[in-house]
Amino acid sequence: MLDKYVDIVCDKINAEKKVYLAPACMETVIISKMVFDKCGKFPTALCDNDIRKHGKYLNSIQDMQIVSFDKALETKDSEFLIVSPHHSNAIMGNLVYERGIDSNRIINFQPLEKKHTCALMAQNWIVEDRHFVCCCIEEYKPRFNHHNLDPKSGIESLDEIRNNIIDGKIPMPEGCVNCFTNKDCYIFKSRKLNSFDFSFRGWCNYKCDYCSSNKPDLKGYNDRFSLEEYLIELEKRDMINDIFSVLFAVGESCLNEKRFGLYDYCQDKKYFLDVFSNCSVFDESLFNVAQTSPVIIRKSFDAGTPETYAKIKGVNCYEKMLENVHKYIKAPYLAFNPKYLFVPGINDNEKDIINFVNVCSELKIDFVTPVFSFLDSKYFDSEHAKQMFKLLVNELAKNNIMTANVDTLYSETYHKVYSGSFGF
Numbered sequence: 001m002l003d004k005y006v007d008i009v010c011d012k013i014n015a016e017k018k019v020y021l022a023p024a025c026m027e028t029v030i031i032s033k034m035v036f037d038k039c040g041k042f043p044t045a046l047c048d049n050d051i052r053k054h055g056k057y058l059n060s061i062q063d064m065q066i067v068s069f070d071k072a073l074e075t076k077d078s079e080f081l082i083v084s085p086h087h088s089n090a091i092m093g094n095l096v097y098e099r100g101i102d103s104n105r106i107i108n109f110q111p112l113e114k115k116h117t118c119a120l121m122a123q124n125w126i127v128e129d130r131h132f133v134c135c136c137i138e139e140y141k142p143r144f145n146h147h148n149l150d151p152k153s154g155i156e157s158l159d160e161i162r163n164n165i166i167d168g169k170i171p172m173p174e175g176c177v178n179c180f181t182n183k184d185c186y187i188f189k190s191r192k193l194n195s196f197d198f199s200f201r202g203w204c205n206y207k208c209d210y211c212s213s214n215k216p217d218l219k220g221y222n223d224r225f226s227l228e229e230y231l232i233e234l235e236k237r238d239m240i241n242d243i244f245s246v247l248f249a250v251g252e253s254c255l256n257e258k259r260f261g262l263y264d265y266c267q268d269k270k271y272f273l274d275v276f277s278n279c280s281v282f283d284e285s286l287f288n289v290a291q292t293s294p295v296i297i298r299k300s301f302d303a304g305t306p307e308t309y310a311k312i313k314g315v316n317c318y319e320k321m322l323e324n325v326h327k328y329i330k331a332p333y334l335a336f337n338p339k340y341l342f343v344p345g346i347n348d349n350e351k352d353i354i355n356f357v358n359v360c361s362e363l364k365i366d367f368v369t370p371v372f373s374f375l376d377s378k379y380f381d382s383e384h385a386k387q388m389f390k391l392l393v394n395e396l397a398k399n400n401i402m403t404a405n406v407d408t409l410y411s412e413t414y415h416k417v418y419s420g421s422f423g424f
């Protein structure tokens, strides 16, 4: 389906139409590259409602600018392709029902319905060791029985319960009722999912203090889990949206013995394959997927010097990791997303932050994700944390690097403290 949209965008650009991709995110950057490779032209621009991005150019595609929706709408017949695992529905709803544009101007428009519910619960799910869980970080998020890890009966029951909650036939889980994302929102009438994530525990060759994945007995632990079998069941039940993301985070994903089938499946279907990796090994098979199909690698850097990196990760692997990252970014359809998890007293200092930003700049990174989510709110409420956060955001901005706010990684408290006032 993604190929079809790339063709449509090419046809429209060739016919001198203005076509905007929205929002400005890793998914739309990769699609822009696919469009260029298909027809030798980039889409008109990326479009985003974040005023801090307006007027900026991407580092990875130096001639693509980010503009506001107001600007894009100045041309009466401009068109849009909207691709975001967590926000497509909201952006389409805003353009069509609030700004009143003709839905035919959205190339991938689908009918929406307005509901008082949580859009993440409607459209984004994770399978983990013990349950299906909604793709959000809240402790009180809904958990559904995964039927002993049987993909068929598990997906069937997930679909039924999720729809019944949306329709008010089953009450929302208690914690969700007052959650900040439970509100009037647009969701797809088809009730198809935008993303499905694999977050089983798994083995990792790093030894980060805050993580339990480095236990030797976790080697082979994933054997009992299914991967692409879940996607096949979702397909059979017509639950997969025409542009779809699959997130793979199972210890060190690129050492997981079962990954190949999943990679092949995503490549074949052109799903966005979104992989969490520490990049200690270079996964040739992942690199090969990104020759023809979209891949995002999310990598926790959390340091700007080899010493800090070794302290946090428990292994001395900074140079090797950087070498691998330089190799990965050569793949045509690979977006690289560095994360910076603040670890109090270790990487919350000027030297690490500035070195980290320099590395990102050299890699021509477009989006960095700062993360506090695993930390006590007392830390991210401290003056020092705020100062260091501000330094990180400002230094990134000086290098034309935007901060990607991954809603599903942040709690409400975090949003309250860091949204807006820190340029994030």
Ligand code: SF4
Residues within 6 Å of the ligand: 118, 119, 120, 121, 134, 135, 136, 137, 138, 140, 141, 142, 175, 176, 177, 179, 180, 181, 182
């Ligand atoms: S906890 Fe909040 S974000 Fe998560 S599913 Fe419930 S309402 Fe949605």
Ligand code: SF4
Residues within 6 Å of the ligand: 204, 205, 206, 207, 208, 211, 212, 213, 214, 251, 252, 278, 313
């Ligand atoms: S690199 Fe990631 S998965 Fe591996 S030990 Fe560290 S936090 Fe855990």
